Amino acid sequence: MRAREDHETRNGGWERLQARLSMADFVGGRLLVGLDFDGTLARIVDRPHLAALAAQTRRLLVRLSRRSDTKVAILSGRQLDDLKRRVAVSGIFYSGNHGLEIEGPDIRWTHPRAGGVDRSLWRGLKSDLAEFPGAFIEHKGLGAAVHYRAARRVSFRRLKERIQQRMAGLGERFRLLSGKKTFDLRPNLRWDKGHALETIRRALPGVWMAVFIGDDVTDEEAFRTIGPKALTVRIGRVKASSATYIIPHRRLVDSVLEKIAGRSGKEARH
Numbered sequence: 333m334r335a336r337e338d339h340e341t342r343n344g345g346w347e348r349l350q351a352r353l354s355m356a357d358f359v360g361g362r363l364l365v366g367l368d369f370d371g372t373l374a375r376i377v378d379r380p381h382l383a384a385l386a387a388q389t390r391r392l393l394v395r396l397s398r399r400s401d402t403k404v405a406i407l408s409g410r411q412l413d414d415l416k417r418r419v420a421v422s423g424i425f426y427s428g429n430h431g432l433e434i435e436g437p438d439i440r441w442t443h444p445r446a447g448g449v450d451r452s453l454w455r456g457l458k459s460d461l462a463e464f465p466g467a468f469i470e471h472k473g474l475g476a477a478v479h480y481r482a483a484r485r486v487s488f489r490r491l492k493e494r495i496q497q498r499m500a501g502l503g504e505r506f507r508l509l510s511g512k513k514t515f516d517l518r519p520n521l522r523w524d525k526g527h528a529l530e531t532i533r534r535a536l537p538g539v540w541m542a543v544f545i546g547d548d549v550t551d552e553e554a555f556r557t558i559g560p561k562a563l564t565v566r567i568g569r570v571k572a573s574s575a576t577y578i579i580p581h582r583r584l585v586d587s588v589l590e591k592i593a594g595r596s597g598k599e600a601r602h
């Protein structure tokens with residue numbers, strides 16, 4: 333009997349990923365390297381405004397950005413301006429609000445059907461959170477995020493119910509996603525970081541292979557969207573993923589970037 337070919341149950345680990353990164357098509361090919369920010373490039377912290385990129389990681393991104401055969405895209409749930417400020421590398425692509433906004437060389441785009449969080453919804457959510465000490469809400473323009481990593485002694489089930497009640501009054505405008513100690517309110521569109529990465533890839537002249545590395549359950553959508561033609565990597569101690577590879581820890585991301593930055597194709601500058 334043939335072995336099952338369901339890649340969700342047959343993820344490669346760190347060893348197999350390293351072998352993949354050494355294969356000829358990868359070493360000699362043109363790569364669009366998509367990276368999540370929090371939990372992938374930067375350590376997750378209690379307060380999202382304290383998240384920062386390590387100097388070593390920024391240097392690697394700069395090295396990658398200088399190769400003519402490599403493009404970098406940072407794709408995050410954060411708002412675009414916040415993301416750009418935190419990464420602060422020029423000449424690369426940025427996508428905020430889970431892919432709904434894209435900015436980079438020759439592209440500036442916002443999803444035309446993304447509505448945004450208006451004042452009355454914002455006020456309502458803020459008042460809902462008053463009884464959950466430590467939880468707070470972040471306005472992201474096109475969406476919002478409720479963060480509860482720093483909240484102690486609160487019922488997360490009740491917190492979620494409260495937000496769901498608030499959203500029930502809005503019809504189908506938003507959907508609620510659970511991430512790492514966050515609830516994300518996103519416009520109810522079939523659109524994720526994978527769609528944004530594909531939009532960037534198609535805008536590039538010639539043939540580019542996509543890579544995407546992410547750490548959160550919300551990144552699983554993107555792995556499915558870009559599919560098995562791309563090289564996808566999930567970070568974390570998870571048993572299965574829609575990504576092709578699973579690596580156990582974020583610290584290995586620098587090693588992946590190092591390998592991509594040092595591959596033997598010509599490292600021509602722009």
Ligand SMILES: [Mg+2]
Nearest residue numbers: 368370371548
């Ligand atoms: Mg993340």
